[in-house]
Amino acid sequence: MARTKESYHHGDLANALLGAAGSLLAEGGARPLTLRAVARRAGVSAMAPYRHFADREALLAAVAADGFARLAAALETGAEGATPGERLFNAGLAYIRFALTNPALYRLMFGPDLPDKGRHPVLVDNGAAALAACRRLVGACADGETPPEAIERRTAAKWAQVHGIAGLMLDGLLDDLPDDVEGRVAVAGGILAADGA
Amino acid sequence: MARTKESYHHGDLANALLGAAGSLLAEGGARPLTLRAVARRAGVSAMAPYRHFADREALLAAVAADGFARLAAALETGAEGATPGERLFNAGLAYIRFALTNPALYRLMFGPDLPDKGRHPVLVDNGAAALAACRRLVGACADGETPPEAIERRTAAKWAQVHGIAGLMLDGLLDDLPDDVEGRVAVAGGILAADGA
DNA sequence: ACCTGAACACCGTTCAAGT
DNA sequence: ACCTGAACACCGTTCAAGT
Numbered sequence: 001m002a003r004t005k006e007s008y009h010h011g012d013l014a015n016a017l018l019g020a021a022g023s024l025l026a027e028g029g030a031r032p033l034t035l036r037a038v039a040r041r042a043g044v045s046a047m048a049p050y051r052h053f054a055d056r057e058a059l060l061a062a063v064a065a066d067g068f069a070r071l072a073a074a075l076e077t078g079a080e081g082a083t084p085g086e087r088l089f090n091a092g093l094a095y096i097r098f099a100l101t102n103p104a105l106y107r108l109m110f111g112p113d114l115p116d117k118g119r120h121p122v123l124v125d126n127g128a129a130a131l132a133a134c135r136r137l138v139g140a141c142a143d144g145e146t147p148p149e150a151i152e153r154r155t156a157a158k159w160a161q162v163h164g165i166a167g168l169m170l171d172g173l174l175d176d177l178p179d180d181v182e183g184r185v186a187v188a189g190g191i192l193a194a195d196g197a
Numbered sequence: 198m199a200r201t202k203e204s205y206h207h208g209d210l211a212n213a214l215l216g217a218a219g220s221l222l223a224e225g226g227a228r229p230l231t232l233r234a235v236a237r238r239a240g241v242s243a244m245a246p247y248r249h250f251a252d253r254e255a256l257l258a259a260v261a262a263d264g265f266a267r268l269a270a271a272l273e274t275g276a277e278g279a280t281p282g283e284r285l286f287n288a289g290l291a292y293i294r295f296a297l298t299n300p301a302l303y304r305l306m307f308g309p310d311l312p313d314k315g316r317h318p319v320l321v322d323n324g325a326a327a328l329a330a331c332r333r334l335v336g337a338c339a340d341g342e343t344p345p346e347a348i349e350r351r352t353a354a355k356w357a358q359v360h361g362i363a364g365l366m367l368d369g370l371l372d373d374l375p376d377d378v379e380g381r382v383a384v385a386g387g388i389l390a391a392d393g394a
Numbered sequence: 395a396c397c398t399g400a401a402c403a404c405c406g407t408t409c410a411a412g413t
Numbered sequence: 414a415c416c417t418g419a420a421c422a423c424c425g426t427t428c429a430a431g432t
Binding site for chain 1: 226227301304305307308309310312313314315324328347349350351353354355356357358359360361362364365368369370371372387388389390391
């Protein structure tokens with residue numbers, strides 16, 4: 001555990017690479033997030049990352065997996081309120097706030113830069129954890145008679161609802177949006193309420 | 198008009214390039230959709246596309262704009278039913294069917310390969326046309342007393358709902374999905390209905 | 395075990411040139 | 414007006430080599 005080797009140049013290159021990748025992503029999106037640029041920023045040779053990640057996609061998957069973990073956490077802490085319905089609603093706003101605050105990360109998590117996500121187990125696991133958080137919030141709104149399939153469908157519907165709003169907002173496809181994140185979250189709340197949130 | 202020049206090699210290189218780009222996109226997504234590959238497939242030198250498109254992003258935008266036009270058309274023809282509510286519901290299924298049938302195109306239209314879509318006027322126009330179709334379907338469900346802002350919010354909610362379902366399905370993030378498109382569309386219908394479609 | 399350097403087959407894009 | 418060819422600065426990835 002206390003193996004801070006500092007051997008060649010780094011003691012913990014894998015994490016340094018992840019950090020560099022995160023900054024590059026936040027700065028300019030996935031395109032400039034290049035294996036060579038990450039290596040450069042970590043102060044290491046262009047080929048060093050290959051000791052820690054199989055290829056570029058594996059590095060992207062690791063960044064995205066961390067994003068799913070952070071999203072799940074944001075859902076948990078955002079789910080405040082007196083009733084289950086309120087908690088679900090506020091978790092939805094937290095979801096959208098996460099997307100608007102971390103646009104490039106959110107697009108990496110869901111966009112086409114990570115095709116066949118099934119091939120990255122850590123991605124599947126963390127994504128499932130986020131989905132489970134959502135399912136729990138939806139389930140708390142149902143009574144004991146509600147069959148599991150109905151819960152599952154409602155969970156998918158809720159997730160899709162906030163996911164869709166976040167995506168359209170990130171794409172600039174909704175008219176007359178405020179410039180600041182909280183203003184947009186408020187608009188999102190209105191859209192959610194319009195459909196019987 | 199009848200200027201089929203056939204001058205150098207092509208009479209209509211711009212359209213030939215668009216066609217080649219469409220095939221490449223359908224075959225392997227946006228990444229192999231490279232300016233040089235498009236030129237190759239059109240049988241023209243690597244630099245020829247620059248006479249017709251400012252850069253790679255402009256070509257992608259043209260492909261995506263055509264996708265928005267086709268999506269709007271799919272919404273129109275899909276909007277069948279005895280009541281406005283039924284027509285809206287079926288248009289939603291048509292939306293999701295379009296996404297599942299043209300996954301790479303759909304991701305190009307909405308994904309991060311086309312950042313700041315505002316800079317491609319043809320994209321904005323065709324996107325607005327698709328949104329208008331959606332708004333019309335939603336508006337037909339409202340009575341005369343409904344204020345325009347409510348229509349706008351409901352339109353955004355409906356669009357986000359189907360957009361979110363399509364996105365999650367394309368990402369393989371929904372469990373236990375059938376393999377065929379129509380089976381998935383049926384599941385989508387169940388999810389839509391679960392939320393009070 | 396971890397990192398480097400040279401090399402290969404690609405890209406997007408610019409510029410000068412051809413017809 | 415439209416197309417080509419050479420060139421530049423990048424990529425991802427492989428392989429042999431260093432410590």
